[in-house]
Amino acid sequence: MVNIEDVARLAAVGRSTVSNVMNRPHIVAPATRQRVLDAMENLGFVPNESARVLAGGPGRFVGVVVHDASNPFFGEIIRTVEDAALNLRYIVSTTNTGADPVRESTAVELLIQQRASGVLITPSALPADALGRLRRIGTKVVVLDAPGESGICSVAMDDTAGGRLAGQHFLDYGYRSFAFVGTPARTTQHAARLAGFRAALEESPLGRRLDVQVIEVPHEDIISGRQAAERLQHRDSPVAVLCGNDLIAMGLSFALQERGTVVPQDVAICGYDDIDMVRYLSVPFTTVRQPVHDMARTALDLLVEEMRDPEHEHQAVLFAPELVVRATTARQ
Amino acid sequence: MVNIEDVARLAAVGRSTVSNVMNRPHIVAPATRQRVLDAMENLGFVPNESARVLAGGPGRFVGVVVHDASNPFFGEIIRTVEDAALNLRYIVSTTNTGADPVRESTAVELLIQQRASGVLITPSALPADALGRLRRIGTKVVVLDAPGESGICSVAMDDTAGGRLAGQHFLDYGYRSFAFVGTPARTTQHAARLAGFRAALEESPLGRRLDVQVIEVPHEDIISGRQAAERLQHRDSPVAVLCGNDLIAMGLSFALQERGTVVPQDVAICGYDDIDMVRYLSVPFTTVRQPVHDMARTALDLLVEEMRDPEHEHQAVLFAPELVVRATTARQ
């Protein structure tokens, strides 16, 4: 493989000059610069990132850790981040954790091994020590889709507000029986949504007479949503169900339809995320929209800023959710 | 950051011994090994992967390049590969190309910079020179979901056979008017599916009187499928449409339903991939199933074998597709 020395020899300059052309082009005389550039071109030179990082150069490796890339919500995040990062010539590495804390720490561990210069993470239950270790090797961290602790940048949705929005909407529409399907025990996001949901109900005139049937499911996907259908109890009055995300809502809705339960007459459903798909289903979903694109973009901007500017001040950005009413809820 | 030397000092051994504990544990005396292990633990030592790679050690970095991770088909591939690779302590980095040749080469370029030791790629149009350059730096490559050229390992579905299967099925069911929706001009996979589809029709007794209306769409997603609905011409006889993948099929189907077109009475649809979701829709999809899990697993196994064994013989594995008949096609 051709290295910096080969380039230097062909261009008849010193190794450092070649390095300068790559990292501080402005201090190299135009003629020399061009000569070096040509030499690189001729030789098909590609700098060795490992050597670069080892020598203490600016790393160009950022890791993105998400629950599940095939969930369109995360898909959109990844796409946004990749687009922006590739333009800045960063190398983006995505890892899925399946919201599993063990895989999450494995993923972080591997990122540490790589001495990633930045990490964008959607934690399920982020162990503080993992963050500490990342910090110690100088890796910048931005927490995405979860409230950040102090001393760390974070970009999140106000999940409590989102849950509230859904609860309020159900109450407005006259529902009196409620359920939540998701993974509140395993992910902070769902827990907050559930909390907001409960809060809205409790604050209503009917007060604490309103109870929420909580159905904890194993994953955040369609299959889990389907499974929840069997456990959902609905007798006389229609049940209003808030789902932890749209995929779960889809699964639940499909399974209910198969059993002859009609949405929204028998069961009302509110999803979460507003992924593209749910707007196109035969019964378009009422859901809580997250400004995914903006979140992702902001998160990357914060990360880049933090990587470039050592004096950077941490900030926690909170986005507001928005309720999108479609056909899976109806006025009673 | 703590390095190998710190560990060596604490354990009162030489640097090399620490290295040996990590890479060739069997040649270190058990007592010594334990002492080193303890020291690592105490110091919270994490080997620096960059240094390792630079020193010519066995790299543990593999790249996975796919069209779109949020497509469940690729999602499943990624999940499978990640599971297996993480167990082997490989670092998996996923990149999306959106089937765009430019992003594809950018992705490969970055992988070269990283000196990845292995790459699993789903090419749209893989430029031969990119492969060559990867090869030159010693990166092992396995092509996934596309026919491999000689001198390279590949795992693929027999897409032509898949297209044939669909065509045959439509003929059996009595359809006489056909269309294909997908990206045949931009991806080899869709092109092969279309070719097989055409072949089946041409080989039928009705011969070449059967024409296929080809609708090229910009992406392989739901939105593109929806757009295709406007361009699909169907007059008297029902049209049988083969879609390049299930997402396109879903989009097409949703859009048609909105305009009052009934599936399968007015338009029959056959998807491709058999992603989980399509089985649960209100009208479950007829589709061509790909053994994704096996493909992904086989691809990774090949890659690992190739990375470990320099004498490795390239092979091209071809999986057979399978038709799954559900409710979007009906006997005429």
Place this chain on the structure above:
DNA sequence: CAGGGCAATTGGAGCGATTCAAGGAGCCGT
């Protein structure tokens, strides 16, 4: 008991970049 063989350990020479301090060349004003 010398010598051979084996197991365990280790210092040193890179790997390919970066950064820094120092050196050389040309130009200016005096």
Place this chain on the structure above:
DNA sequence: ACGGCTCCTTGAATCGCTCCAATTGCCCTG
């Protein structure tokens, strides 16, 4: 003509690790 500048350019030291060749004991055997 010369000191003092600015601009460019460069050799050397370094990063943390792996591998190799060499070394050290130790046990066994003839």
